[in-house]
Amino acid sequence: MNSPAPPPSAQVDPRRLLRDLSPYRAADTRRSLYELAVTALPFAALWAATVIALQAGHWLALALALPAGVFLLRLFLIQHDCGHGAFFPGRSANDWVGRVLGVLTLTPYEYWRRSHAAHHAGTSNLDARGLGDLDTLTVAEFRARGRAGRLAYRLYRHPFVLFGIGPAYVFLLKHRLPVGMTGRATWASAMGTNVAIALAAGAAGWLIGWQVLLLAHIPIVLVAATLGVWLFYVQHQFERTLWDRQAQWSFHEAALFGSSHYVLPTALRWLSANVGLHHVHHLASRIPFYRLDEAMRALPALRAIGRVGIAESLRSVRLVLWDEGKRRLVSFREARA
Numbered sequence: 001m002n003s004p005a006p007p008p009s010a011q012v013d014p015r016r017l018l019r020d021l022s023p024y025r026a027a028d029t030r031r032s033l034y035e036l037a038v039t040a041l042p043f044a045a046l047w048a049a050t051v052i053a054l055q056a057g058h059w060l061a062l063a064l065a066l067p068a069g070v071f072l073l074r075l076f077l078i079q080h081d082c083g084h085g086a087f088f089p090g091r092s093a094n095d096w097v098g099r100v101l102g103v104l105t106l107t108p109y110e111y112w113r114r115s116h117a118a119h120h121a122g123t124s125n126l127d128a129r130g131l132g133d134l135d136t137l138t139v140a141e142f143r144a145r146g147r148a149g150r151l152a153y154r155l156y157r158h159p160f161v162l163f164g165i166g167p168a169y170v171f172l173l174k175h176r177l178p179v180g181m182t183g184r185a186t187w188a189s190a191m192g193t194n195v196a197i198a199l200a201a202g203a204a205g206w207l208i209g210w211q212v213l214l215l216a217h218i219p220i221v222l223v224a225a226t227l228g229v230w231l232f233y234v235q236h237q238f239e240r241t242l243w244d245r246q247a248q249w250s251f252h253e254a255a256l257f258g259s260s261h262y263v264l265p266t267a268l269r270w271l272s273a274n275v276g277l278h279h280v281h282h283l284a285s286r287i288p289f290y291r292l293d294e295a296m297r298a299l300p301a302l303r304a305i306g307r308v309g310i311a312e313s314l315r316s317v318r319l320v321l322w323d324e325g326k327r328r329l330v331s332f333r334e335a336r337a
Helices: 014-025 028-057 058-081 089-106 109-124 138-143 147-156 157-177 184-208 210-236 251-257 266-271 277-283 290-296 310-318 334-336
Strands: 320-321 328-330
Touching: 014 251, 014 277, 014 290, 028 058, 028 089, 028 210, 028 290, 058 089, 058 109, 058 210, 058 266, 058 290, 089 109, 089 184, 109 184, 138 320, 138 334, 147 157, 157 210, 157 310, 157 320, 184 210, 251 277, 277 290, 320 334
Parallel strands: none
Antiparallel strands: 320 328
8 A cells, every 4th residue: 555645844845835836837928829729729620620520421530539639628728727817927818718718618617717716725625525526525424324325425436427427417517507606707607608609509510510510529528528537536536645624734735745746658748738747736826837847847846746657546546435544545445444
C-alpha cells in the first residue's frame, strides 16, 4: 500500500509556494489566442471530416469521433481557464470566450463557473461535500446506510455509471435543465446556452441534415465528456489524497495535497491542457494552463507531490471510500475487513 497523504511540513509550505507562484499568474493575450486557434481549428477540421464521412456512409466517422472529442475536451479546458479568469488578462474576454465555447461543449458557462468555484472553495473538506464533486462517503457513513443506500452508492461508484452513464447525463441532460440551479444569473446562463445551442443546431441541421448532425456531434460530445470526467476523477480520487473535517481543514493544504499530479506523456499533457498538474492549479487557479509547466520547472518542490501515473490511476477506480482512521481512500473489500 502507498503511504497516506503527506502532512504539511516546513519543507513543503503551501502558503510559501502560493507566493512563489504569483509571477506565473499573468496571462498573455497572444499566447491565449494561439492556444485557442490551435485547438479550435483542428476541432473544426475534424468535425467537418466527420460530417463528410457520414454523408458518404463511411464508418470512418466513428474513428474520427475520438480525435475530435479530444480537441473538444481541450476547448472545454480553455473554457475552464476562462471561468477562473485565467485565460485572458481581462474579465470580459474570459467571459465571452467562455460563453461561446459553452455552446460547443454544451456547458452553461455561468452555472459551471459558479459550481466549479464552490468545488475549489471546499476541496477535501468532509463537511462541505456535494459542491461540484463526485460523491465520496466515509467508511463509517457507508456502514451506517441501510441495504438500499449501500447498493445505491455501489451502483453510483461503478465504472459504467461514473464514466458511461454519468457523462452522458451531465452534458446532454443535466446542463439543459435549470433544476437545482440557484440564482438568476445561473438560470439565465442555462437558458441562454440552450437557446444558442438550438439556433446553432437549427442552422447546422438545415445545412447538413438533422441525422448527420446528431450522428456527428453526439459521439464527439460523449468522447469529450467521458475523458473529461475521467480527468476530473483522477484529480481528486487517488489513494494518497487528503480529506479533513472542517476543524482541521485548511484551504492551502487541501489544494496542494488533495489534488493530484497526473504524470502523462508530453503529447497527452498538451492535449489535456496541463490539467494533470492539478495540485498547482488548485493552489493558484489564476495561472493560465500554458504556464503551469513553467511554474513546475521553477519550483522543484511541486514535482513530487501527489504524483499519480497512468497505471496507478486505473487502479484507483476501486478506491471508493475515505477511511478516516487510515487517512486514505480504500476499496469496498478493505472497508469490509
